[in-house]
Structures are given as C-alpha cells and as structure tokens.
Amino acid sequence: MTDTVDEEQARPARRQATVGGPGRRDWSTWPRYEKAALGFREYWYPVAWSRKIGSKPRAIQVLGEKIMLIRDGGEVRALHDRCPHRGVPLSHKMSSQEFPGTWSCCYHGWTFDLETGVLVAAITDGPESPICGKVTVRTYPVQEARGLVWVWLGDGPARPFADDVPEELLDPDAVVVGRITVRDGNWRFGAENGFDDGHAKWLHRNALWTKRVKMPVWSEMKVIRDGPWITRRKDKMHYSASFPGLGDFPKKKWYRRREGNKTKVSLRLPGTLRVKYAEWSHFEWWVAATAENHTYVQLAVMNQGKWRNRKFWLYYWTWARWVFHGMFNDEDRLMVEVTDAPPERLYRPDVSLTEWRRMVEEEARRSPVEEVKERQAEKRRAKHD
Ligand code: FES
Known part of the structure; x- marks a missing residue:
C-alpha cells in the first residue's frame, strides 16, 4: 500500500504547527501513543x-x-x-x-x-x-x-517473526554489525528524534559524519506511508534562505560542501528506524526498558556480495562505528535524555512527528485484553446512541 498523506489528513497537524494561538500542546490527540510509555507488547x-x-x-x-x-x-x-x-x-x-x-x-x-x-x-x-x-x-x-x-512479550500468540523484522535483516547473506546500549529517556523520544526532520538539519550540522554532504537549511517535505513504513520524502531541498530583517543564512563553510544527501529515512512500528543509503542500511530500535530508559539497538546491514561485504565490515569497524554509531548518534542521545514533552509547541517540520503518532494510533497492534475492552466500549457507546 502506498498512501501519500493528503492535504486534508495533514491539515490538523499543520494547523497545530502554524496557527499563532495556543494550539494543542498535550498528546490527547494520540491517546494510545500517550499511554504507551512502556511500548507496545504485541511485537x-x-x-x-x-x-x-x-x-x-x-x-x-x-x-x-x-x-x-x-x-x-x-x-x-x-x-x-x-x-x-x-x-x-x-x-x-x-x-x-x-x-x-x-x-x-x-x-x-x-x-x-x-x-x-x-x-x-x-x-x-x-x-x-x-x-x-x-x-x-x-x-x-x-x-x-x-x-x-x-x-x-505479547499477551497474544507470537506473530510470524518476518512480520516485524525488516527484509534486509532476513537476508541470511547480509553482513550485520552494530551496537547495543542502554540509554536514558523514554523510547518515544528516541523514535521521534530518529524521524525528526528539523533536528537532522540543525543538531547534526557540525557532526563529522555529515561534514561530507551539504546539508539543506530547510526542505519541502511530504510524509508518505509505504507498507509498514512511514517515510520522509524531501521534494525540494533549500541550501540557503533569506530571512527578512535578519539577513541570509547560511554563511558557514560547512554548508558549501557537495550536495547530495540521498538518504531515505523511514520509521515503523514498534519503533524501528531505517536510513537507506545507496549500498547499505542503518537501523535503530528503541526498546523501552522502563518509562525512563531504553535499550538502543543500532545496526548496519549490507549485502553486496562476499568481497564488498568484507570491505563494508572493515569500513564499519574503522570508521562508521565510531563516527556514525558513536559521535553522531551521541548528539541524539543527549537530546533524547533531556526532551521533556508534553507540553510542546510544534512547528511545520514536526509533521514528521505527528504523522508517526497518527500511524501508531491507527496501526499499533492491540493485545487481546485491549481488543475486549474496545469491543465493550463500542457496545456501551452503541447503547447510549
Ligand atoms: Fe526462590 Fe524461595 S525459592 S525465593
């Protein structure tokens, strides 16, 4: 299923993000997500x-x-x-x-x-x-x-394993390397950070990992659903901007490097991020341990044949592990630790967050107990009507 989020669907989030009034600052629009401090069990x-x-x-x-x-x-x-x-x-x-x-x-x-x-x-x-x-x-x-x-950990019967595991990881010939650590912060702040469009362009602007590409200042973005994934699609990148009364941005030299950040960033339940590069994919899971911390799983996966896989393994252990899984993602760690929302006041790029929450609200699997409770609530509503 490919379903572009249409204007009508995206409007509540955009209105919330752009109208000058107080707007919605809590998470009551996404009650299941709000309650999921300990994640979703049926995965x-x-x-x-x-x-x-x-x-x-x-x-x-x-x-x-x-x-x-x-x-x-x-x-x-x-x-x-x-x-x-x-x-x-x-x-x-x-x-x-x-x-x-x-x-x-x-x-x-x-x-x-x-x-x-x-x-x-x-x-x-x-x-x-x-x-x-x-x-x-x-x-x-x-x-x-x-x-x-x-x-x-689900209360219902275990689902087929392949339902929850990205296809790249089901490939028995792929090389899989990565890091598993326990980090502070609720798992939802981790997942949101991974998919947060605004942070990628700002928080990481000085990171060694992103020095090689010219980062956009802002982009015209759509969020699309593609099977189990929700994906940020950048229709147009803007590498500079003129802010009336303030001047032009950027003037910094790190923005003058080559353009061409062609990565595709997607997120799916139960909180799995995929960053697709030309030859390999990076994955992250934020697995709630408690409401205040999570197990953070980072993987780098590639299958381009035996010799290229070996070269990739070397590239990972000598460069990507330290510069990407280490230094770059440590910048995210610092933000996940200190994020304290809600309350929150969203802006236009946060449509990536609100669409993720909307997807969770609609698609997160329910436990058998939740299903019974929802059926009972529906019956009660029908009686009142
Ligand atoms: Fe385990 Fe007694 S045998 S607490």
Whole structure:
C-alpha cells in the first residue's frame, strides 16, 4: 500500500504547527501513543547480541518487565526474572543449574523447567513436594537471527517473526554489525528524534559524519506511508534562505560542501528506524526498558556480495562505528535524555512527528485484553446512541 498523506489528513497537524494561538500542546490527540510509555507488547523486539548469551544468566529489562536470558542446550531461553516463591531474581549470581534443562533459585531451591517455566522440583521440600507442577514462571518466545536475540512479550500468540523484522535483516547473506546500549529517556523520544526532520538539519550540522554532504537549511517535505513504513520524502531541498530583517543564512563553510544527501529515512512500528543509503542500511530500535530508559539497538546491514561485504565490515569497524554509531548518534542521545514533552509547541517540520503518532494510533497492534475492552466500549457507546 502506498498512501501519500493528503492535504486534508495533514491539515490538523499543520494547523497545530502554524496557527499563532495556543494550539494543542498535550498528546490527547494520540491517546494510545500517550499511554504507551512502556511500548507496545504485541511485537518482536531485539534485546541482546546472541554471542553474549551463555550458560550464565543475563538480566535485562524489556517493556517494564524483568527478564532472564540464558543459553541451555544451545537454545536461548527467556524467563520472567522473579521467583514466584518470595520474589528473588532468578538471575541472581548465586542461582544455579542443578539438573539439565532447569534453573534453581538460589534462596530455597525452587527449580524451574527452562522451556516451560513449570516448577519441577522444590529441592528443600523433598522429591514428593506437592507444590511441584502447581507453579509456573512465565517464559517468553525467543528467536535468534542475524546475531541477535529477539523476544516476544505479547499477551497474544507470537506473530510470524518476518512480520516485524525488516527484509534486509532476513537476508541470511547480509553482513550485520552494530551496537547495543542502554540509554536514558523514554523510547518515544528516541523514535521521534530518529524521524525528526528539523533536528537532522540543525543538531547534526557540525557532526563529522555529515561534514561530507551539504546539508539543506530547510526542505519541502511530504510524509508518505509505504507498507509498514512511514517515510520522509524531501521534494525540494533549500541550501540557503533569506530571512527578512535578519539577513541570509547560511554563511558557514560547512554548508558549501557537495550536495547530495540521498538518504531515505523511514520509521515503523514498534519503533524501528531505517536510513537507506545507496549500498547499505542503518537501523535503530528503541526498546523501552522502563518509562525512563531504553535499550538502543543500532545496526548496519549490507549485502553486496562476499568481497564488498568484507570491505563494508572493515569500513564499519574503522570508521562508521565510531563516527556514525558513536559521535553522531551521541548528539541524539543527549537530546533524547533531556526532551521533556508534553507540553510542546510544534512547528511545520514536526509533521514528521505527528504523522508517526497518527500511524501508531491507527496501526499499533492491540493485545487481546485491549481488543475486549474496545469491543465493550463500542457496545456501551452503541447503547447510549
Ligand atoms: Fe526462590 Fe524461595 S525465593 S525459592
């Protein structure tokens, strides 16, 4: 489906952005988005590098939930990181594996099957403990792909993995490199920053990564929907502008370098950014850990044949990792940490943000509980009408 956002649809956001009155400053236009401080659960999320998950548990936090990752018999398992007995983290360094395929809590020896989460032994209550089989710790579906561990926290059945993973990452011959870090700030500020048209031209104007291209001062932009993606399309770039009463901008030399920033920037649910360059793609995920921080996944992906892939790998480790995934994206990190909205007062380029929020509002998957609640609300509305 390709659906250009038409004037009518874009108008509320533009009016909000340009009319001189107080305008809408809160997020009540996007109630689902407003409530999603901990993200949307019915999606696959990348959470760790595969190579970092071994036979020792690794504690992580995803969408507000504490999770223990561990590799057992070659498979990565994900369990709720809380012993149902007295709430001790199962990932505690004193916990241990006493029987194959199980994990024993360090406090009283409750022992859980790693695949199903069922309590299979309460060591300190003997082999006939009547509690066995009556308690289960939640386990989560896991996928390992492209060197990453992906988890499903949804309340509904896990969706096909390919529904949530960009096609470049499903290519088994692609080279995939990147960084995973935990950063401060709500995940929505990260996703919005990635797709924010205004910041790209201003915040990063001095970044080493963008020194090679001539940055526009402003652009005539449309936001289009293209399958699961929302994409910023720059119809016309303006490399200088005359501001009445102020003078001409720019006069700085970094703007006099070659033109030609042909990158295509897109965003999709559950908060996945793609920056498409001519030969390779850059991806980012902001996976809510808590409402105040997130796991930030950056990937660089390319498949142009064996030798060019190797060259790209070298290019990444000697340049892009430090200059792009490091210095450039650190400028974003600083902004994501300090963004404090709403309230907010938007301007014209923020149509990229409002269209993203509108897409989330319409398309974010609902959990089975949300679906039931919405059906009940609809029934109530119908009764009143
Ligand atoms: Fe885990 Fe008691 S708290 S066995």
